[in-house]
Amino acid sequence: MATTGMPAATMAPGPTAGVESFTTKNGQWKITTRKQPILKAEPIEELNKAIGIPIPEMIFGDNYVAIEHIQTGWKLEFNAQDALDRVSKTEEGMLQVAVADAWKKDREHNEDIKQ
Numbered sequence: 001m002a003t004t005g006m007p008a009a010t011m012a013p014g015p016t017a018g019v020e021s022f023t024t025k026n027g028q029w030k031i032t033t034r035k036q037p038i039l040k041a042e043p044i045e046e047l048n049k050a051i052g053i054p055i056p057e058m059i060f061g062d063n064y065v066a067i068e069h070i071q072t073g074w075k076l077e078f079n080a081q082d083a084l085d086r087v088s089k090t091e092e093g094m095l096q097v098a099v100a101d102a103w104k105k106d107r108e109h110n111e112d113i114k115q
Contacts, residue, residue: 018062023070030070036062051085 021032039047039061048055055061064079 032066
């Protein structure tokens with residue numbers, strides 16, 4: 001099974017929960033996916049500390065997809081933590097959606113709200 005690289009506390013119960021694998025018809029590739037619900041507040045806070053940038057409030061942090069070449073064992077994996085860790089951590093390079101400023105203002109008034 002592919003590992004996600006996520007901190008243990010962010011993983012959903014059971015390492016194989018939601019994991020599906022299949023092999024292509026030619027038998028050359030194995031594709032593995034994991035589909036889990038949106039993370040709760042505590043795992044998001046842990047990701048925030050680990051990565052050092054604000055994490056979106058609604059993130060499917062336990063999901064991943066891995067593509068493995070069966071003969072060589074070469075594997076390419078995509079997961080939320082690795083993707084977010086590659087986002088610029090400088091203010092001028094930070095990605096934002098169009099309504100980010102409005103959301104920031106709204107969140108300033110709701111800092112004590114947690115799940």
